[in-house]
Amino acid sequence: MCKSIGQAMIWLGGALVLLGVTSAILGIAAVVMFSVEAYSRFCGPIWAGVFVVITGAVGIMAGRRFSKQGSSTGFITAFLVLTIIAIFVTLGQATVSGLAANVFEECYLESFGNKFPLSTFKKDWDSRSLNSFCWTGIYFHYVCMGVGILQAVLCIAASIIGCSVCCNPQKSVKAQPV
Numbered sequence: 001m002c003k004s005i006g007q008a009m010i011w012l013g014g015a016l017v018l019l020g021v022t023s024a025i026l027g028i029a030a031v032v033m034f035s036v037e038a039y040s041r042f043c044g045p046i047w048a049g050v051f052v053v054i055t056g057a058v059g060i061m062a063g064r065r066f067s068k069q070g071s072s073t074g075f076i077t078a079f080l081v082l083t084i085i086a087i088f089v090t091l092g093q094a095t096v097s098g099l100a101a102n103v104f105e106e107c108y109l110e111s112f113g114n115k116f117p118l119s120t121f122k123k124d125w126d127s128r129s130l131n132s133f134c135w136t137g138i139y140f141h142y143v144c145m146g147v148g149i150l151q152a153v154l155c156i157a158a159s160i161i162g163c164s165v166c167c168n169p170q171k172s173v174k175a176q177p178v
Contacts, residue, residue: 015154027044044097
């Protein structure tokens with residue numbers, strides 16, 4: 001359990017760094033494994049992951065400074081701004097990954113060099129109509145979408161904590177002697 005807001009920022013920053021690294025690794029794997037599929041080439045998880053890693057690193061620094069000084073610093077303001085931007089970046093990543101999973105119009109089987117469009121299958125196709133490569137791509141994009149949603153939720157929580165520190169004059173402004 002966190003004893004202070006500074007520790008909460010450190011833990012949230014660390015979680016954002018870990019999720020950002022996970023997202024970037026998944027994005028690189030998607031580009032390597034599904035290089036012919038258009039949504040993987042957008043590299044949404046890579047860009048979102050890098051941005052979330054930077055946001056998490058600033059959050060760790062903001063938490064450490066807040067724990068030492070007990071007041072708002074420029075790092076907390078930067079963390080607040082970055083988490084608000086990261087909410088939209090990660091939701092964009094989740095959207096692109098969700099579209100890639102749901103609108104998998106053509107499924108490529110690179111090992112044979114053939115492409116199998118889903119429209120050639122029966123209208124009421126079932127799970128037996130797709131090969132394992134197709135299902136791997138679909139599930140892989142669902143995992144990327146889940147990571148993006150989890151990043152967005154953590155960014156919302158981090159922005160609430162950052163706002164409570166930045167917008168609370170009792171904690172963020174030290175009294176100056178007159």
